[in-house]
Amino acid sequence: QLNATFYSNTCPNVSSIVKNAVQQALQSDSRIGASLIRLHFHDCFVNGCDASILLDQGGNITQSEKNAAPNFNSIRGFGVVDTIKSSLESSCSGVVSCADILALAAESSVSLAGGPSWNVLLGRRDGLTANQGGANSSIPSPFESLANVTSKFSAVNLDTTDMVALSGAHTFGRAQCQFFSQRLFNFNGTGNPDPTLNTTYLATLQQNCPQNGNGSTLNNLDPSTQDTFDNNYFTNLLTKMGLLQTDQHLFSTNGSSTVSIVNTFANNQTAFFNQFAQSMINMGNISPLTGTQGEIRIDCKKVNGS
Numbered sequence: 001q002l003n004a005t006f007y008s009n010t011c012p013n014v015s016s017i018v019k020n021a022v023q024q025a026l027q028s029d030s031r032i033g034a035s036l037i038r039l040h041f042h043d044c045f046v047n048g049c050d051a052s053i054l055l056d057q058g059g060n061i062t063q064s065e066k067n068a069a070p071n072f073n074s075i076r077g078f079g080v081v082d083t084i085k086s087s088l089e090s091s092c093s094g095v096v097s098c099a100d101i102l103a104l105a106a107e108s109s110v111s112l113a114g115g116p117s118w119n120v121l122l123g124r125r126d127g128l129t130a131n132q133g134g135a136n137s138s139i140p141s142p143f144e145s146l147a148n149v150t151s152k153f154s155a156v157n158l159d160t161t162d163m164v165a166l167s168g169a170h171t172f173g174r175a176q177c178q179f180f181s182q183r184l185f186n187f188n189g190t191g192n193p194d195p196t197l198n199t200t201y202l203a204t205l206q207q208n209c210p211q212n213g214n215g216s217t218l219n220n221l222d223p224s225t226q227d228t229f230d231n232n233y234f235t236n237l238l239t240k241m242g243l244l245q246t247d248q249h250l251f252s253t254n255g256s257s258t259v260s261i262v263n264t265f266a267n268n269q270t271a272f273f274n275q276f277a278q279s280m281i282n283m284g285n286i287s288p289l290t291g292t293q294g295e296i297r298i299d300c301k302k303v304n305g306s
């Protein structure tokens with residue numbers, strides 16, 4: 001029920017307004033594109049793509065998604081979303097939903113970083129509630145098994161190919177030491193590092209994330225091309241340079257159907273780009289509110305009238 005021309009009469013320049021704002025933000029923050037696509041992912045996995053993640057705690061929102069474990073002190077980019085919303089309110093007041101802004105910002109972020117472009121489907125409306133418990137239970141954690149992560153994708157109708165392709169978003173952006181340091185010194189109580197980790201890469205990570213060091217220190221998710229959207233995430237997996245345990249699992253799990261998909265994307269960037277674009281459309285289609293459901297929020301942080 002979403003479509004690419006939803007705003008062609010009511011806000012014809014919506015795509016370029018969003019893209020210009022993302023480009024502007026990238027001038028002072030090379031990481032912001034990565035942060036914006038992650039916002040869309042964490043939105044869509046909880047109550048569908050309805051901008052529930054943007055709601056601040058307060059009033060009827062007693063437990064925000066921002067304060068859920070996968071988001072707290074981790075997810076970022078809210079200021080840029082507010083900037084985009086303000087410029088859209090000047091050009092086409094009350095028309096473009098915050099949920100659609102997240103979908104458009106994700107596409108701009110990928111294409112501006114050298115990745116694929118696609119026609120973003122539009123027409124989502126904004127939800128009236130947040131679901132903190134849903135965020136805690138539905139967003140995959142970097143510490144869980146491949147089987148668990150796979151089932152969290154399949155719970156929102158995304159298959160194994162979507163999961164592997166979308167994980168390729170870890171071709172840019174950063175991760176804090178606390179999300180992978182369990183691999184570096186005493187993996188699963190063995191007294192040794194994760195044996196699936198490239199030893200040269202391991203030494204670098206141990207230096208950047210020492211035992212009892214600061215768990216919030218940042219590391220590039222893709223050590224080869226940190227801000228470029230390419231297929232290096234997959235070539236890194238072949239050389240055992242997946243940063244998160246869940247990244248490395250995609251290639252290092254014997255007999256898993258993910259292995260051949262990783263090989264395909266590592267050997268063929270075009271195949272990865274085409275699948276990534278399709279899988280982003282699939283993710284953007286998770287349970288949207290349409291028609292008269294929900295509302296078009298005036299301020300992405302608050303339900304209207306609250």
Ligand code: HEM
Pocket residue numbers: 031033034035036037038041073074075076140141142143149166167169170172173174175176177179221244246
């Ligand atoms: C497959 C399961 C996934 C897990 C377990 C996972 C986990 C994580 C973790 C732990 C971080 C670092 C957060 C921090 O240090 O604060 C991260 C960052 C990131 N994730 Fe994922 N992720 C997954 C899938 C995805 C998907 C599907 C996308 C988008 C399509 C995505 C996009 C990103 C991006 C771009 C960053 C960097 C954000 C930034 O620099 O601000 N991830 N992810």
Ligand SMILES: [Ca+2]
Pocket residue numbers: 042043044045046047048049050051052053
């Ligand atoms: Ca949501």
Ligand SMILES: [Ca+2]
Pocket residue numbers: 171172222224225226227228229230231232233
């Ligand atoms: Ca890269």
